[in-house]
Amino acid sequence: MNDPNARVSVESIPEEKPFLDASELVINMGPQHPATHGVLRVILKLDGEKVLGLECVIGYLHRGVEKIAENRTYTMFNPYVDRMDYVAAVSNGLGYCEAVEKLLNTEAPPRAKYIRVILTELNRLASHQLWLGTHALDIGAMTPLFYTFRDREEILKIFEKYCGARLTTHAFRIGGCQYETYDGFEQDVRNFLNFFTPKIDEYEELLTANRIWVRRTKNVGVISGKDCIALGVTGPVLRASGVKWDLRKAQPYAAYKEFDFDIPVGENGDTYDRYLVRMAEMRQSMRIIRQAVDGLPDGPVMAKIPKVLKPPVGEIYHSIEAPKGELGYFIVSDGSTQPYRIRVRPPSFVNLQALEVMCRGALVADVIAVIGTLDIVLGEVDR
């Protein structure tokens, strides 16, 4: 609009707006960013490298799972839950099936409960492996990713042989399991346990005493147990902050009451402790699987339930310890074949809220580490 040749006098440049401002800077991370593990957008407010605050923008993967549930029968909704936390589909299915069974006032037979425990714990291992691989990759260690994906394959093979699917398994049915185990299932699981025991040591050799790893994770993203409880954070994140709480022990479901296992806890609530807790949890999961395979009872795998499910009028809340934390289902029945309302209490969604607290005052690079250590799955955050 002005004459381009006109010279700008020095006086006309406003002094309070220097070209390079050293104060706050707002930058946008994601939603398309490899370290956000999906489509998470984080708006960061920075002072140089230091994070002054941040805001999560979520919902990019919102599919309206809860609305879909109201328009499906109880049985038809079962596969949908697999697609929330898609790296731990078996856990989602377990929580949902148990919640509906509770509403129907029935229980799965003992053999089905054992099969459920074996598959759920295998899935916990798979979920933790994926977490470890991607988390380490984010921080700069590439090798663990290849190791964990190589070994995770063995778990997925068992899933595939059992139910035909690798990721969205739909392994359980309301009332038990649809399939009896295949011939050689027990042997496959035992072989896997023998194969995997030295592999965890291998992972730990790569990372636990690795100086770069320790420097990148110790005292990063610290959160106290008190803050965790106030923020509703559950799962390994809560336990790494020193709160010894695991739903498998606190309010046992499936067959967990019958197994002997420990709850690993951390002390400092930092990224390194969360790493140690999850590694220890993997060993405990193996203990549980071994006991369950050895004690696998005979009998039917499906309870006697009507072909058309019409739970009595009422509401129920049931939750399980998913690999990420407390996964709850609140179901309201109006006595018809379709749920009146299903609310999913997603651990990833609630845990993600702690990101702000954990990152305040940290460096930008630590935000990446903290997103990794929270182990969120955006499919579950957004539902």
Next chain:
Amino acid sequence: MAEDPKPPDAPKPAPDAEAKAAAPPAKPATPAKPAGPVPVAWDSPLTARLKEQFGSGVEPLTYLEQNYLQVDRASVSPILQILRDQDQFDYCVDITAVHYPNRERPFDVLWILYSFPHNQRLRVKAQFADGESVPTAVNLWTTANWLEREVFDMFGIRFEGHPDLKRILLPDGWKGHPLRKDYGILQQDQEWVQINLGIESGQ
């Protein structure tokens, strides 16, 4: 095995089920079952204390071994405060709502609480009218922040005193609250879709 024999018919069960119940003599056995358990009164030192303080404003019940308090909407705030401070319900698991469009006060708002020291769960349930504000729980449990935002996003229930009440899963400019019963399963904010995504329809 437990699959619905006729999945295509299942989404519209009401007329179908009635017809079945009337026609064959074998069927009435199934509808008889759903009568099932009913909520019964729940007695404990906690409920006695609350009853004494709030009288008919609180009704403690148990359903399938799960305890809940049916609370008058005016006493929600003090009861949540008491539960957290005196009864050590230090963990707010979830806040959610259920829509009953034909009721005088169509929304059930629920607080699912857990106590670490007592390993106990409890639900607090209150009815609210459309457009009525619900007292926020952010000052009691920080986790309520996002949970209340989601309830606002999905149901349009406003929380009084919430520090930053805005949509969380849906985009800011979206019209409508999808988990209300009058919001159809295929319904979308077409205007938003056309403006922001540049496509004719999101279907």
